[in-house]
Amino acid sequence: MKRRNVAEALAFVVLAACACDDEPIQPGPVLPPPDANYTYDVVEAFPDLTFARPVDIRNAGDGSGRLFIVEQGGVIHVLASVDSNATASEFLDITSSVAAPTNSELGLLGLAFHPDYASNGYFFVYYTTGSVGGPGGDRRSRLSRFSVSGDPDVADPASEKILLEFPQRQDNHNGGALCFDGDGHLCVAVGDEGGGGDMYDNAQNRATLYGSILRLDVDQNVDTPPYHGIPADNPFAGNSSGYREEIFAYGLRNPWRVWYDAVGDKLWAGDVGQGVWEEIDVITSGANYGWDCREGAHSYTGPPGGPSVACATATGFVDPIFEYSHSVGQSITGGCVYRGPTLTSLAGRYIYADYITGIIWALKNTLPVETEVLKDTTHRISTFGVDEDGELFLAAHLAGGAPTQIYRMTQTEVEP
Secondary structure (H helix, E strand, O other): OOOOOOOOOOOOEEOOOEOOOOOEOOOOOOOOOOOOOEEEEEEEOOOOOOEOOEEEEEOOOOOOOOEEEEEOOOEEEEEOOOOOOOOEEEEEEOOOOOOOOOOOOOOEEEEEEOOOHHHHOEEEEEEEEOOOOOOOOOOEEEEEEEEEOOOOOOEEEEEEEEEEEEEOOOOOOOOOOEEEOOOOOEEEEEOOOOOOOOOOOOOOOOOOOOOEEEEEEOOOOOOOOOOOEOOOOOOOOOOOOOOOOOEEEEOOOOEEEEEEEOOOOEEEEEEOOOOOEEEEEEEOOOOEOOOOOEEOOEEOOOOOOOOOHHHHOOOOEOOOOEEEEOOOOOOEEEEEEOOOOOOHHHOOOEEEEEOOOOEEEEEEOOOOOEEEEEEEOOOEEEEEEEOOOOOEEEEEEOHHHOOEOEEEEEEEEOOO
């Protein structure tokens, strides 16, 4: 995929998010614009280290200062520190269970550490397994819990407990991002099962897990299958309509990276578009984000396939908080809300990128919503993450799965 030329003056369509009751998302504290006295750049964070197809960057929140890098092929590495001379070792290797062909969207896609990881040693991963897709194939998406071993830098691969598993007939739209919300529940991003145009009509079908953000209570049934429970305040908990009780929100195409911002108490998702619009959503309980009736805030008519039958009667769609067209970028990489001490003018802003164009933006989460270009890069940015201090890191992919670097974002004061 070739990088597109993007004009310096970018035209964005800005949308105030609309909840099911037609009330806009309440704005947070007023934030200043990025300081014109600074420029932003991405630099190699660990010059001596490279990784194969990194897709997630996490810290354990245990006070150790370590950073964890997830490789799509099935390996998680642990960095002893976040210094430029950091060393890395293998934390978990499940490549024998992971289906991850090069240049596909399959693989080990997400990692989240339990809020009480320091005491219980639990962490969660999402990956695809099985070798054959399509009708009759054995390919599946799997959510599992693992435990750390007696060595804090080595996980126990034999400790796996499978929480969820469901078919994955196509090799794209797996979702896979994980995070814990403010109630200590695990949020799981699941794509529409792939192909194009929601070919299986999953995203509006609450009887399936696809095209949804799931929310699980992983402190229930800790020692017995299914190793999780349903939070009592999930929107479809105890329903009699056959809806999956794990669903927290639905109508998503391929939410690529989700992020819970504890300060703002908001769950963010970047949802990859079909052919015209990329979107950013603030996820709320029971909300329907419209796919495949809509792409972004616009009616979807295809191709391929056109909207599902459910679109004829579906109502109450929630608009994205922001969208951009394919004249600007073609595949959003959802990011995180910056709360670190170094990039001072970005405090409280949602940092995200486009995988195809390499542009990195900062979104101001107030009304009216605004976004500014931080850096126009040549990187295929796959994910963002933060260390325990909240400092921002990002990863990129190279063609053919060649080893790549982890980067950190910097700001430089402009001479007056």
